[in-house]
Amino acid sequence: MTEMPEHSVALDAKIPKGPLAEKWTQHKNNIRLVNPANKRLIDVIVVGTGLAGSSAAASLAEMGYNVKAFCFQDSPRRAHSIAAQGGINAAKNYQNDGDSVYRLFYDTIKGGDYRSREANVHRLAEVSTNIIDQCVAQGVPFARDYGGMLDNRSFGGVQVSRTFYAKGQTGQQLLLGAYGALSRQISKGKVTMYNRHELMDVVTVDGKARGIIARNLVTGEVERHGAHAVVLCSGGYGNVFFLSTNAMGSNVSAAWKAHRRGAYMANPSYTQIHPTCIPVSGEYQSKLTLMSESLRNDGRIWVPKHDTDVKALRNGTMKPTDIAEDRRDYYLERRYPAFGNLVPRDVASRAAKERCDAGFGVNQAGEAVYLDYASAIDRYGRTEAKVQGIPAPSLEKIRELGEAAVRAKYGNLFQMYEQITDDNPYKTPMRIYPAVHYTMGGLWVDYNLQTTVPGLYACGEANFSDHGANRLGASALMQGLADGYFVLPYTIGDYLADDIRTGEISTDTPEFAEAEKGVQERISQLLNNTGKTPVDDFHRRLGRIMWNQCGMSRNAEGLKQAIADIQALRAEFEKDVCVPGRSDRYNPELDKAGRVSDLIELGELMCKDALERNESCGGHFREEYRTPDGEALRDDEGHAHVSAWAYTGVPSEAVHHKEELKFENVELKTRSYK
Amino acid sequence: MDFTLKIWRQEGPQDEGRMESYPVKGISDEMSFLEMMDVLNDQLIREGKDPVAFDHDCREGICGMCSMFINGEAHGPNRKTTTCQLHMRSFKDGETIYIEPWRASAFPVVKDLAVDRSAFDRIIQAGGYVSVNSTGNPLDGNAIPIPKHDADEAFNAATCIGCGACVATCKNASAMLFASAKVSQLALLPQGQPERMSRVQRMVDQMDKEGFGNCTNTGACEVECPKGISLDNIARMNRDYLKSQVTEE
Ligand SMILES: Cc1cc2nc3c(=O)[nH]c(=O)nc-3n(C[C@H](O)[C@H](O)[C@H](O)COP(=O)(O)OP(=O)(O)OC[C@H]3O[C@@H](n4cnc5c(N)ncnc54)[C@H](O)[C@@H]3O)c2cc1C
Ligand code: SF4
């Protein structure tokens, strides 16, 4: 392990010089290239096959590099990106509503509460339009209007309609497009695909990332893989909260192993809590289900105005549809008239929590609000009746037509809601509550998407790059594909240009041997532990600590307590965890144990990060820092920086580095959606 | 609610398997089927026994990872529902529930209820894509208008999650519904036309190589498909396949 500097040093983000709108083009022109014959001499490892990983692996292979790609699922198509519902943003301005690259850039900077890097965000907005063209060319069946043109919807935090979608399965369709591109390269032999493989460690040689240790999850074999560069596209770590909308297998291990090898973790505490998810129903709950933000286009959010109605709802003597309009509090429309139900996620989530904490939650647990489609059904029904030329439609007919219109737009989401809750959302408002959804934090990367370890790159949700302290809806898919198709394949060339004469990376070296030994030892330690408690038990407890102390609102005292509690939990895990089975068989409990062990360490670092940030911004809300009317209070003098943490052995003793954020093109303002 | 679970246990691909019986108690009707399995595994681990291996990830019906044959039906008793979306309220208190893996020679068992479906990946690798490079310069997304009806049809075919329930349900273990969904999606779109004939040929050939059976039009796959992929896709693929035999040779 390398010596860690004692004092904070400034991080160089390597932002190209020149005017904002020209940086990327100029950088691409100046960057060193690797000629096609030499690309064949270079190997790149891509970990993860979500939108970021599949697109990166396919593009690198198309360019001529030899790619090895890894995922822990049984097929690259099952990466968590598959579950994204609502849509993907792009500054196409097809709706002619005043959208532009600059507006998408500006909305993203503002939505992120002025905690992201201008140059990266502008590049993202620039390439956003290419993504749509690329996906259409691949045969991604985006929604179309009756004229055959691409359709758009609106998402939170913006006032234009720039979100492209494929019903409620946008992530699925985009990922299957990228999976197709990846499959094509696999068939050509340019990508070697390793399914059911887990990254166990990153190997560095002379300070450069030169490969990984991976475990075949079916046979249990621990393997060495060398390469000239390693790209981590391993997704987000929302599962540190146990309950989240992430897939069960989503984890931080790849990023955390990189962190332990010298890559800095940036803003780890920036977590997105999504306002519209199906509430927790019991102790046994294993995950939470998102109800897409697109539903806020048409749905209205409310709780009762009077606590007598709340009581009646909870004891079942009243139904939500019995509550008269004037007894309802459409609190988002009341508090934020300009954006109404389409305020950004962090704002909507906190507002729901505020109402529920004040005693207006509408389920037994007092942790739910209504998302109501009645007025949308009525509105669509009346329009449709006009279109069909029905002169005096009955209310019933209007309902029927309206329900059909809503079904066409959101059918699969409504069906999903009904399957889980057994309630019919066409007839009664949905009950929703905020849940952990996305992590803005991640591996620190420079403009080229390189981490602090040379040759180690991070793309997609695994890096921290573009969303600041709060991500706008439909921007994660955009970022994953931007990184993978259009950014990394170019920027990595600049680094690999030095490697054309290096030759194949041997794995028969002390560095690989040391890393492999560490992995083997950890596996036998876990399996031979004489503990009694299953892994999930620890994971649940970690989640509870994180949700209570490092969730929707945080304070210094709670965070300090959480650090102590997590350290105690970690010690108990080491002593008492019970991992059954063998290492040479398919053993999901063993895989889970490794992941939870890393999540526990990460949780401690997240609390440390949240404690350092003495301000409220975006998804990070510190109770000590708020305006008199309860809005987040930023501290631009003291905290307009990225926090990047270097590992020292104890997560809460990580060394703090800062990247100062310079705003040269937008003026720092108090974010207002009123 | 209490249940008796009869579950297929198999150490590895080469080992013999057998049904084992496990009681579970105090199950809530609001639990999902997989949450009930979590309860069972928690119990088994605490008793020092080997937990049941099964595949799952998203737990919301989209990744296609979960794959259980429950009481003789792929993904259990409910239509258009994956195993992970099934809830215990669909079962009767005291019931005995039989849980088995997908059974098809092209899907060997990895352990217990987890199977190897990489044959599906190889079918897609054989041609289930449009050959465009991301490093080229594609046309503007709106350059070719696509009639809404075609776009919607293509989308419907594209919603296949690759779970393999169609194969597990089919008495011939045929992969026609899966393959035809991809063939149809691309056949319905202008982008898919240039490779339309070679695609269908290569994908069908790969399907045969993997050892999937023939389609005898029983239609069971459509019934059990959690995404409602339609048999029309198989008819479309058959037409294209015949045409490809004529045009390509
Ligand atoms: C329910 C839901 C809905 C969403 N809807 C939207 C939306 O509408 N619009 C939007 O923009 N965003 C949405 N998001 C966010 C978005 O889906 C994700 O941020 C994005 O898909 C992440 O993509 P990724 O490629 O970075 O990672 P992922 O898709 O998470 O892929 C991670 C990959 O890494 C692999 N991996 C991870 N760890 C390891 C390891 N240790 N070893 C080997 N492989 C590993 C996995 O196998 C997988 O292939 C949604 C998220 C959720 C949870
Ligand atoms: S066609 Fe249906 S059953 Fe078959 S793999 Fe696709 S989604 Fe599953």
Ligand code: FES
């Ligand atoms: S676990 Fe993803 S579809 Fe069931």
